Amino acid sequence: MSKFFRNNKxxxxxCAIIVFISLIGISLRSQSQSHAEQYVGDTVAFGQRAVSYPVQFVSGFIGDLFSTSNNDKPSNKEKQLEAENQRLKADNKKYKKELDIEDISKYDPISSxxxxxxxxxxxxxxxxDxxxxxxxxxxxxxxTSEGLVGRISKVNQFSSQVDLISTNTRSNRLSVNIQHDDKNVFGLIDQYDAKKEELVITDINNKDKVEKGDKVVTSGLADxxxxxxxxxxxxKVENDQYGLSKEIRxxxxxxxxxxxxxxxxKRDPQTIPDESAATSENESGVE
Known part of the structure; x- marks a missing residue:
């Protein structure tokens, strides 16, 4: 009997190990997150928020306490106030610039x-958040007010993960237009050079003219x-190692x-390509 129970155990x-491994595999393959994953993500985000705010408050309070206790050194207090004033001025300038931005306003932006x-x-x-x-x-x-920094990769109910445009993964390749005079040269951001802090666009046809100073924007295609x-x-514009195409920095x-x-x-749904319509057009073209 004991042998029977041991075998059952x-x-x-x-079976539990197989189920656990299967769940991990499904989670890795799935682009959307399960309710459990969203709950864990929101819980971690809430904990980070709950910790960061009190820490900032306490550090500020302690700083004020020490500065007020040193009455014999009023210059330190003045320096602290001056530094705080400069920080507020910088913040005001940054937020004013963000409020004046026009490119974001038409996309119904969500401040975070x-x-x-x-x-x-x-x-x-x-x-x-x-x-x-x-x-x-x-x-x-x-x-940001300066330009694109990334895209949403995972969404929880109260928090989200953002993949930066500097993320070096094949799935994160971004389709762009290089604006030269009145023409757009299409390309894909292939990688990020961390040392030079530059994005790299490869496989640009040698016939396409691109120069230093040309602006780079999203194409709205393929994503x-x-x-x-x-x-x-x-x-910077240079030929690749084989001289067959251009590499753009x-x-x-x-x-x-x-x-x-x-x-x-947010993106206007009317500007998103209809994949089903495109598929039907391709099928009719084949016929």
């Missing part, structure tokens, strides 16, 4: 704050991002390393 354990960034993935992803309850959806563009969102400008307009406040830009 082994079977139960093996960066909650966290993993030091190991600093130039790849970050988490914002807005989710599906705020109208955020996968593949929406994420911007869900709106078209004509500003990314940066060309800093682009300096991002927005600082990807220092992000605190961003906007999620």
């Amino acid at each position: 082994l079977i139960v354990i093996l 704050t960066v909650l966290s960034r993993n030091p190991d993935q600093w130039m790849n992803t970050f988490v914002i 807005k989710g599906s309850k705020n109208g955020v959806e996968s593949n929406m563009a994420v911007m 869900q991002l709106p078209s004509s969102l500003y990314i940066g400008e060309v800093t 682009v300096k991002p307009a927005a600082s990807l390393a220092d992000l605190n406040h961003v906007y999620v830009a």
Whole structure:
């Protein structure tokens, strides 16, 4: 009898392991997150928010306490006030610039704050404090007042993950237009050079004319991002190692390393290509 129970326990354990591995595989393959994953993501984001705000408050209170206790050193207090004044002026200037931006306003922007960034993935992803309850959806563009910084990759109910345009993955290749005079040269951002802090566009036809200073914007093709969102400008044009095509270097307009406040830009559904219609057209063309 004991041998029977031991065998049953082994079977139960093996079944549990198989189910666990299957769930992991499904989670990795799926583009959308399960309710459990969303709950965990929101819980972590809430914890980060709950910790960061009190820490900022306490650090500010302690700083004020020490500064007021040193009555014999009024110059330190004055220096602190001056530094705080300069910070507020810089913030006001930044927010005024963001309020004046015109390119974002037509996309019904969702204002959001960066909650966290993993030091190991600093130039790849970050988490914002807005989710599906705020109208955020996968593949929406994420911007600052300077330009595009990334796109939404995972959406929870109250938080979302953003993949930066500097993320070096094949699935994150961004379709762009290089604006030269009155023509657009189509290309794909292939990689990010972390040392030079530049985006790299490869496989540009040698016949296409591109020069330093040309502006680079989203094309609105092959992805869900709106078209004509500003990314940066060309800093260098050179032939690839085989001399068969051009390699374009682009300096991002927005600082990807220092992000605190961003906007999620919605795309007008009428501008999104109808895949079913395109498929039917292709089928009719074949016939």
